[in-house]
Amino acid sequence: MKRSGIFGPLPGSPSCTLITAPAEFLVQAMATFTCTRCGKCCISLGRHIRIERSLSPVQHYVRNAISGExxxxxxxxxxxxxxxxxxxEGWCPFLRRDQDGLFSCTIYENRPAICRDFRCLTMVITGPDGTEAAQVVGKATIITRDTVLEELWNSLKKQVPAGDPGWLLHMQKGLVAQGYTLEPLT
Incomplete structure (x- = not known):
């Protein structure tokens, strides 16, 4: 029996082909994201990070409730x-808000793998053909290979500041007019 995965046969089955994304695209896409220290990712991941045992006021064993690590x-x-x-309430036990109102991870240099691997995906853009055309990370950084969409996104973004209450509706209307849909993730 031939086993199959999303990109074709699974390893170990006949005619297995491994498809990888070009590293250049991944590096360029990740380089554009800038953390704004809004705290949303750490607050949402907080329920999965637990202090199991404190060795001292500054050293703790923590458990990743998802992986068990x-x-x-x-x-x-x-x-x-x-x-x-x-x-x-409900935050990661190592997340704090500083005097400027920004969030800080008190263990950033040695944070768990789940935190290191997390990417702040806030929206998904679907193309006219119904497939995922882009991802939005942070407040307004787009990751896409669709150059037309990227130009449209950047043009729309310049028209209304990201902090404006009407920004999301403006972006949705502009994208829908060109056949795209924008789905905010919660």
Whole structure:
């Protein structure tokens, strides 16, 4: 029996072909994302990070509730005063809001793999043919191979600032007029 995956036969089955994305595209796409320290990703992942055991006020064993991984983390020396404050309800136990209102990870340098691997995907854009044409990360950074869509996105983005309450509706209307749909992710 021939097994098949999304890109063709699975490894170990006849006629197996491995398809990989060009590394250049991945590097360029990831380089455009800038963290705004909004805290949304860390707040949402927080329910999956648990302190299992504290060795000291600055060293803790944590468990990733999804993978079961346990690892030791150390509070960064510059973040120890911040860590002494209580985290928000449901947040990651290592996330704090600083005096400027920005969010900080007190274990950023040695955070768990789930945190290192997480990408802030906020929206998906579907093309006229119904397939995924782009992803939006952060507040307004687009990752796409569709140059027409990228030009349209950048043009629409210049017309209304991302912080404007009507920004999302403006972007949706502009994309729909060209046959695209924009789906915000919650």
């Amino acid at each position: 346990i690892m030791m983390v150390t509070i960064h020396p510059d973040k120890r005063a911040l860590f002494s404050e209580k985290p928000g």
